[in-house]
Amino acid sequence: MKKVVKKRKFAQHRREAWTGIAFISPWIIGFVFLFARPLIMSLKFAFHKVNFTAKGITMQWFGIRNFLSPFDDINFVRRYFRPGLTNFLYVVPLAVIFSLFVAVILNQKFRGRTFARALFFLPVIIASGVVIQMLRGRGLQTNMWAENVYVFNSGGVAAILATAGLPRQIIRVFTEISNRIYDIVWVSGVQILLYLAGLQSIPSSEYEAAKIEGATGWECFWKITWPRISPMTLVVVVYSVIDAFTNVSNPLIKFIYEEFTARGNAGASSAMAWLYFVIIFAVVIVIETIISRYVFYVNEN
Amino acid sequence: MRIREGKTVIDNIVLKRIEDIKVKSRIEQCLKSITNDLRLKNKIVITVWAIVRTFLLVGLGFIILYPLLNMIPNSFMSSEDVLDPSVVWVPKSLTLEHLKLAWFGLDYPRALWKTIQLSVGSALCQLVCCSIVGYGFARFRFKGREFLFGLVIFTIIVPPPTIFIPLYVQYRFFDFFGISRLIAMITGNNYTNYTINLLNTDATFFLPSILGVGFRSGLFVYVFRQFFRGIPKELEEAAKIDGCGAFKTFLKIMVPNAIPAFITVFLFSVVWHWNESILCNSFYKTGNVPLAVALQLMFSRIQHSMEVGATTDLPIELRKTIGNAGTLLFILPLIILYIFTQRYFIEGVETTGIKE
Numbered sequence: 001m002k003k004v005v006k007k008r009k010f011a012q013h014r015r016e017a018w019t020g021i022a023f024i025s026p027w028i029i030g031f032v033f034l035f036a037r038p039l040i041m042s043l044k045f046a047f048h049k050v051n052f053t054a055k056g057i058t059m060q061w062f063g064i065r066n067f068l069s070p071f072d073d074i075n076f077v078r079r080y081f082r083p084g085l086t087n088f089l090y091v092v093p094l095a096v097i098f099s100l101f102v103a104v105i106l107n108q109k110f111r112g113r114t115f116a117r118a119l120f121f122l123p124v125i126i127a128s129g130v131v132i133q134m135l136r137g138r139g140l141q142t143n144m145w146a147e148n149v150y151v152f153n154s155g156g157v158a159a160i161l162a163t164a165g166l167p168r169q170i171i172r173v174f175t176e177i178s179n180r181i182y183d184i185v186w187v188s189g190v191q192i193l194l195y196l197a198g199l200q201s202i203p204s205s206e207y208e209a210a211k212i213e214g215a216t217g218w219e220c221f222w223k224i225t226w227p228r229i230s231p232m233t234l235v236v237v238v239y240s241v242i243d244a245f246t247n248v249s250n251p252l253i254k255f256i257y258e259e260f261t262a263r264g265n266a267g268a269s270s271a272m273a274w275l276y277f278v279i280i281f282a283v284v285i286v287i288e289t290i291i292s293r294y295v296f297y298v299n300e301n
Numbered sequence: 302m303r304i305r306e307g308k309t310v311i312d313n314i315v316l317k318r319i320e321d322i323k324v325k326s327r328i329e330q331c332l333k334s335i336t337n338d339l340r341l342k343n344k345i346v347i348t349v350w351a352i353v354r355t356f357l358l359v360g361l362g363f364i365i366l367y368p369l370l371n372m373i374p375n376s377f378m379s380s381e382d383v384l385d386p387s388v389v390w391v392p393k394s395l396t397l398e399h400l401k402l403a404w405f406g407l408d409y410p411r412a413l414w415k416t417i418q419l420s421v422g423s424a425l426c427q428l429v430c431c432s433i434v435g436y437g438f439a440r441f442r443f444k445g446r447e448f449l450f451g452l453v454i455f456t457i458i459v460p461p462p463t464i465f466i467p468l469y470v471q472y473r474f475f476d477f478f479g480i481s482r483l484i485a486m487i488t489g490n491n492y493t494n495y496t497i498n499l500l501n502t503d504a505t506f507f508l509p510s511i512l513g514v515g516f517r518s519g520l521f522v523y524v525f526r527q528f529f530r531g532i533p534k535e536l537e538e539a540a541k542i543d544g545c546g547a548f549k550t551f552l553k554i555m556v557p558n559a560i561p562a563f564i565t566v567f568l569f570s571v572v573w574h575w576n577e578s579i580l581c582n583s584f585y586k587t588g589n590v591p592l593a594v595a596l597q598l599m600f601s602r603i604q605h606s607m608e609v610g611a612t613t614d615l616p617i618e619l620r621k622t623i624g625n626a627g628t629l630l631f632i633l634p635l636i637i638l639y640i641f642t643q644r645y646f647i648e649g650v651e652t653t654g655i656k657e
Contacts, residue, residue: 021443
């Protein structure tokens with residue numbers, strides 16, 4: 001009797017497993033043919049010199065020259081590589097802090113709240129590469145908009161700071177941040193939403209209890225809000241990092257595209273893309289492990 | 302308690318009661334004055350904060366809206382107004398001339414229709430596929446499930462530029478396990494090295510979308526999985542008792558329950574495909590192009606005429622105006638869509654349970 005039951009259960013599990021795989025099968029096909037295969041092909045391209053002909057493509061073994069050749073040009077390093085990689089250092093902390101701040105505000109009850117929320121999410125709807133170019137005034141190679149909106153005219157302030165004797169690095173950090181103020185507002189749409197959702201999951205009873213105990217708003221924030229949304233902070237940070245690296249306005253992404261579309265050098269483009277991907281991956285893993293330590297999970301029953 | 306002589310016990314009790322009431326009312330008075338002070342202070346803090354907050358929101362909203370708002374009057378200004386430095390916000394004379402130029406420059410009706418086809422089509426494909434795949438991951442146990450789902454997350458992290466070159470090659474010389482050769486054989490062509498060129502067709506977007514690896518599909522799979530996990534198992538068990546197979550359960554039970562998630566995913570997908578300029582630029586070079594490509598082409602044409610110094614020499618401001626008009630035409634459908642559906646975008650994040 002036991003054996004029969006076991007057999008039936010086993011068969012049922014088998015059936016369940018196969019149905020599950022059947023449901024997933026479109027994705028498996030897609031993944032293998034339109035993701036994994038191109039990924040491996042791209043790695044192959046990185047080590048070859050690739051030429052396009054009408055019939056197909058020809059490849060010659062090129063070693064690691066594709067990886068090294070962009071670095072020969074010092075302009076590349078200065079204009080594309082370094083800004084592309086350091087971009088996220090400035091954008092991510094600012095974006096995370098800013099979006100948390102805005103989410104806290106948008107979580108309070110006030111008239112026109114829905115309109116305010118819709119307003120801050122608008123950049124996500126409009127954020128196309130072409131449109132952003134236009135808005136920043138670079139679409140037609142004029143910088144009028146950029147200067148109208150930047151809070152500090154970085155040229156003047158930087159000069160003042162330099163004569164005041166501040167070291168060059170600090171001045172650079174300062175100008176980078178002030179140039180980013182405009183970008184942050186445009187980039188943080190999704191993060192604000194994520195934080196809003198996280199904030200709304202904190203029961204207001206906690207705040208009431210704290211108020212009765214006489215906690216100030218500041219204490220409320222650090223003791224209740226901050227730990228409660230720490231899982232969401234992890235998500236927001238990882239998302240911001242990935243977005244900062246793969247955003248259309250990132251100079252390194254532009255380089256990777258131009259290398260192929262404008263200069264036809266598929267090998268170098270793939271090499272740089274793979275290098276970039278490995279770096280991004282490493283950065284994300286490092287950040288995720290570091291922050292996970294500090295994340296506070298509330299055990300819901 | 303002071304026992305008054307000359308009064309009965311009952312009188313004493315009554316007197317004590319009166320005293321207690323007096324004490325109580327004194328205490329109440331004190332408390333009331335304290336809370337009144339606090340309330341006043343609270344009220345001041347609240348009103349100050351409300352003012353600060355309004356300023357903050359208005360200021361930030363200004364940063365967001367300023368370029369957009371500036372585009373609108375700029376597109377309607379006549380040429381003299383554009384060149385007139387004293388006219389910034391309110392045009393002295395309105396004209397549709399620049400809008401018409403942008404309209405023809407973009408080939409707007411065709412490009413618009415093409416973009417709608419592309420976005421809505423891909424969004425539908427993604428909906429169908431990602432919901433099925435998400436359900437598979439959510440409800441069925443099979444070996445390697447976690448690993449495969451890790452791969453799904455992997456597809457979100459890998460930046461699209463890494464694979465876009467091989468994708469280009471694959472679409473250019475498309476041969477899916479010899480299917481193209483099969484088709485060629487059937488149609489009677491020479492089939493030894495037959496490949497289909499899929500570039501410039503919609504298939505470059507439809508194919509990955511229906512197979513679950515479209516633009517940001519991994520994210521949608523994740524969303525659907527979270528969503529389906531949150532639906533109680535009793536519903537499925539009831540369906541099973543009623544004799545539904547797995548797929549029927551999915552259609553009849555899961556889908557009606559998942560309508561909010563469907564709407565959100567569909568909207569996001571439409572918006573993202575509409576705005577997708579990089580991949581579009583790579584895969585659609587000629588022929589019927591979507592709006593993003595058309596806009597980029599128009600910009601480069603204006604740019605080119607600037608650099609070459611064409612005989613019809615337009616000053617920079619006028620070119621910018623045409624660019625503004627073009628961009629306005631590009632984002633107008635999106636904004637209209639957003640006005641009517643913004644609720645689904647904003648609440649979508651909560652509906653789909655990403656916050657876990």
